[in-house]
Amino acid sequence: MDPFTGIGLVANILQFVDYVCHVLKIGRQIRRDGLVESNQELEQTAKVLEHQVARILSDQEIETGLNESDKVRL
DSSP states (O other), X not given: OOHHHHXXXXXXXXXXXXXXXHHHHHHHHHHHHSSOHHHHHXXXXXXXXXXXXXXXXXXXXXXHOOOHHHHHXX
């Protein structure tokens, strides 16, 4: 076998092993926590954004005297 072909084969095998380890890690996280760590971070960020939007809307309501029908349009 050509040396470069052997190096390519070894590199492909290592890449496959790395991929399998990554998949197993994600599987363990899902089994342990119910979701992946990156999804937990996204969920926390979404909650912060929802809180900020609620604050902005309540501030606008106080400043401009918006009623419920006006909020729907925003």
